[in-house]
Amino acid sequence: MTKSKSFLHNLVKQFKRSSNKESQEEELEKIAAQEQKIFSFQTLVSATKNFHPDNKLGQGGYGPVFKGKLEDGREIAVKKLSQSSTQGKKEFTNEAKLLARVQHRNVVNLLGFCGYPEKLLVYEYVVHESLDKLLFTSGNRDVLDWKRRYNIIIGVARGLLYLHEDSHDRIIHRDIKASNILLDDKWIPKIADFGMARLYPEDQTHINTRVAGTNGYMAPEYVMHGNLSVKVDVYSFGVMVLELISGHKNSAFNLDPECQNLLDWAYKLYKKGKSLEILDSKLGSSADLDEVFACIKIGLLCTQSDPRQRPTMRRAVVMLTKKTGVLDEPSRPGIPGTRYRRSRRPVTSSSMAGTSGGSSSHSFTTTDSTTTATAAMGPGGLGSLSSVPCRKSSSSGMVSSRSDPHGKRPMEM
Ligand SMILES: Nc1ncnc2c1ncn2[C@@H]1O[C@H](COP(=O)(O)OP(=O)(O)OP(=O)(O)O)[C@@H](O)[C@H]1O
Numbered sequence: 001m002t003k004s005k006s007f008l009h010n011l012v013k014q015f016k017r018s019s020n021k022e023s024q025e026e027e028l029e030k031i032a033a034q035e036q037k038i039f040s041f042q043t044l045v046s047a048t049k050n051f052h053p054d055n056k057l058g059q060g061g062y063g064p065v066f067k068g069k070l071e072d073g074r075e076i077a078v079k080k081l082s083q084s085s086t087q088g089k090k091e092f093t094n095e096a097k098l099l100a101r102v103q104h105r106n107v108v109n110l111l112g113f114c115g116y117p118e119k120l121l122v123y124e125y126v127v128h129e130s131l132d133k134l135l136f137t138s139g140n141r142d143v144l145d146w147k148r149r150y151n152i153i154i155g156v157a158r159g160l161l162y163l164h165e166d167s168h169d170r171i172i173h174r175d176i177k178a179s180n181i182l183l184d185d186k187w188i189p190k191i192a193d194f195g196m197a198r199l200y201p202e203d204q205t206h207i208n209t210r211v212a213g214t215n216g217y218m219a220p221e222y223v224m225h226g227n228l229s230v231k232v233d234v235y236s237f238g239v240m241v242l243e244l245i246s247g248h249k250n251s252a253f254n255l256d257p258e259c260q261n262l263l264d265w266a267y268k269l270y271k272k273g274k275s276l277e278i279l280d281s282k283l284g285s286s287a288d289l290d291e292v293f294a295c296i297k298i299g300l301l302c303t304q305s306d307p308r309q310r311p312t313m314r315r316a317v318v319m320l321t322k323k324t325g326v327l328d329e330p331s332r333p334g335i336p337g338t339r340y341r342r343s344r345r346p347v348t349s350s351s352m353a354g355t356s357g358g359s360s361s362h363s364f365t366t367t368d369s370t371t372t373a374t375a376a377m378g379p380g381g382l383g384s385l386s387s388v389p390c391r392k393s394s395s396s397g398m399v400s401s402r403s404d405p406h407g408k409r410p411m412e413m
């Protein structure tokens with residue numbers, strides 16, 4: 001090699017070495033960010049093709065969700081949090097990091113997040129998407145035979161039990177509903193949108209508190225008094241169970257003019273000894289009637305008006321999986337806005353656990369479902385992850401469901 005040639009050769013070698021080093025550093029930075037579950041905005045822009053409308057999976061109360069694909073081939077769902085979240089970047093990062101530690105077979109995996117310039121949450125993409133798209137869309141319901149529905153009920157119960165009792169911090173979901181249950185390729189249910197209350201914290205200085213949840217799934221003591229406990233999730237779970245069995249949406253029920261909603265109807269038929277009449281006709285011969293009957297009863301037990309009488313999720317899992325013989329008799333379901341009294345039936349210790357203290361000592365009475373409710377706030381929630389802050393509200397007005405196009409009903413109370 002001539003002198004000039006060798007000089008050139010060395011220069012290129014040097015250049016190659018330094019660019020290798022740079023790309024190695026970039027690679028290391030990427031790995032470190034991934035370890036911390038941080039995604040750069042650019043990565044998510046590329047993954048979703050600049051949030052292309054064709055990739056939009058849906059839009060909920062917190063913002064739109066887009067499907068995307070990472071460079072390594074992993075499919076993701078990216079939730080763009082709307083600007084109404086006033087949480088600072090640091091707080092958001094801290095909360096999102098905590099939520100990314102939540103790991104369970106029946107809870108959707110939060111892969112990470114991006115805090116700037118927009119707040120984005122990155123989830124694993126769950127292939128059959130949400131339960132509502134199958135259950136409440138005619139023509140799609142056929143894929144949900146009884147075995148699948150039964151496994152969904154058990155899986156969601158286990159996921160909730162984990163959130164309530166076994167996650168690093170107790171998480172009260174507050175928005176259990178069919179659209180927040182995702183189904184993977186093996187039809188295993190995954191609870192989505194857990195811990196959203198951490199990312200949308202209450203305004204501590206404001207006198208009124210906001211009750212977030214979805215029409216038809218919210219427990220009466222939560223809607224009317226802001227009393228938050230794990231039993232709020234138990235109630236929503238019970239609604240979801242009855243929806244899965246019947247194929248009807250609680251909030252859009254119109255089969256019986258005498259009944260306000262699906263819960264009312266299920267209870268009426270149960271009392272007449274005809275509870276199996278709620279069974280979805282699509283289930284045909286696939287249904288195991290003993291299992292269906294037990295699930296109807298468990299759905300009714302979970303939606304009882306008195307939160308103390310509702311089972312804990314631990315008890316619900318036992319009832320679902322151990323076939324424990326005789327189940328308790330359910331009392332009337334709680335329906336927000338209707339008059340009801342606490343039953344005098346003694347309360348078992350297992351069903352008491354996890355109830356927000358004092359919440360059930362009230363007899364809730366209002367004249368109709370949309371009138372202004374005046375309620376002194378009881379003690380806040382037990383869950384540090386999603387508790388309504390404990391404070392007094394002098395008087396309060398409910399925001400009508402008409403104000404929310406997504407069926408979500410944030411309420412000023
Ligand atoms: N990880 C995911 N995998 C696949 N699909 C998803 C995922 N997350 C969300 N989706 C889809 O995106 C849709 C919109 O989700 P989003 O949570 O924003 O709305 P929602 O559940 O209807 O309302 P809410 O804001 O009250 O939770 C869902 O209905 C679901 O079909």
Ligand SMILES: [Mg+2]
Binds near residue numbers: 193
């Ligand atoms: Mg959702």
